[in-house]
Structure formats: C-alpha cells, structure tokens
Amino acid sequence: MHIINQTNYAEAEEAVRDILMMYVDLADHTAGFGHAADVYIRFDPLKFIDAEIETDGYHYVDLDLLRLGSAIAILCLFYDLWCEEQALVGNPGTARFEIALATGRLARFPDVEAVISEAMLRPEMAIDDPWFDTAVAPIYRKYVVSFFGRLASSDRNGR
Numbered sequence: 001m002h003i004i005n006q007t008n009y010a011e012a013e014e015a016v017r018d019i020l021m022m023y024v025d026l027a028d029h030t031a032g033f034g035h036a037a038d039v040y041i042r043f044d045p046l047k048f049i050d051a052e053i054e055t056d057g058y059h060y061v062d063l064d065l066l067r068l069g070s071a072i073a074i075l076c077l078f079y080d081l082w083c084e085e086q087a088l089v090g091n092p093g094t095a096r097f098e099i100a101l102a103t104g105r106l107a108r109f110p111d112v113e114a115v116i117s118e119a120m121l122r123p124e125m126a127i128d129d130p131w132f133d134t135a136v137a138p139i140y141r142k143y144v145v146s147f148f149g150r151l152a153s154s155d156r157n158g159r
Contacts, residue, residue, distance in 0.1 A: 002047045004061055005054035012051065012061040015043035019069030022076065026144050033136040035083040038076040045070035045077075046096060050105055068143055071109040074100075075136065078116055082132045085125045094120075111139055 004012045022040040026033060049070040053063055074097055081088055088094055098120065100106060106113040115135045122131065 002051040003054050004051055015048055016066055018042050023144050032140045033079045038080045041073045045073040046100055071112045075112050078119055082125050088120050
C-alpha cells in the first residue's frame with residue numbers, strides 16, 4: 001500500500017489529472033469504455049488503488065477519486081487488450097494485475113473486480129463478442145456518468 005504524504009503528494013495529484021482526462025475521454029469520445037482510453041494513464045494504477053493519506057495536514061488529494069480512477073484505469077487496460085483480441089491471462093502486461101486481483105487489492109470495487117475476474121476466465125476474445133461491452137456499461141454509468149452528474153448539479157448559488 002502506498003502512503004501519500006507531504007513529499008510525494010504531487011505524484012498523486014498528477015494521477016488525479018490523468019484520471020480526469022481519462023473520464024473526459026470515456027464520456028466525450030466513446031460515451032462509455034472504448035478502445036485506447038488507457039492512453040491517458042501515465043501513472044501506475046496499482047500504486048494508488050489502495051493508497052492511504054498520511055494525516056499531516058499539509059496536502060489534499062481526492063483519495064476516493066484517486067482509488068476509483070485507478071480501478072477504472074485497470075479496467076480500461078483490460079478492455080483495451082480485449083478490443084485488440086489479446087490474451088488476458090499469461091499476458092506480460094497483465095501479470096501484475098492478476099496478482100493484485102488474486103490478493104484482493106481491487107476488493108474495494110467489487111463490480112470492477114468481478115468484471116476483470118470474469119474477463120480473465122474467458123480465454124477466447126472476439127471483437128464481435130458483446131460480453132465486455134455489456135459488462136462495463138453499468139460500471140461506466142455508476143462511476144463516470146455519476147461523477148459528471150455530481151459536478152453538473154453543483155451550484156452554490158442554487159439557481
């Protein structure tokens with residue numbers, strides 16, 4: 001588990017920026033999960049999936065957005081491989097995520113964890129198989145759409 005503190009919080013802030021760009025891409029370009037949404041992921045999502053903040057009072061990072069965005073980033077990586085019809089199990093790019101999954105590091109987001117687990121049980125990927133699109137649609141709505149919905153309804157002047 002990564003501890004965010006006074007000396008390293010800027011890295012977490014950069015990750016949040018990448019997450020926001022990824023969310024905008026998901027919402028604006030593909031209106032859901034789409035191929036290459038992982039292009040905005042310049043950070044290691046496993047570093048922040050279960051991060052904690054040292055409570056020294058010198059910094060602020062939206063820890064919920066950071067953790068959740070990390071989970072969505074991991075799902076984007078798997079979705080991208082699926083779109084490219086690449087194997088998920090035994091893929092050098094997914095090995096460390098398989099370990100994270102097996103050790104419960106994605107347990108905070110059981111719906112994301114379940115979709116990734118199920119995807120890894122499907123050895124045959126086909127671009128025309130609608131399973132992954134169907135599986136990620138509720139996750140997109142629950143997290144990405146609701147994030148923008150909360151922002152859109154924020155109005156301190158109440159008009």
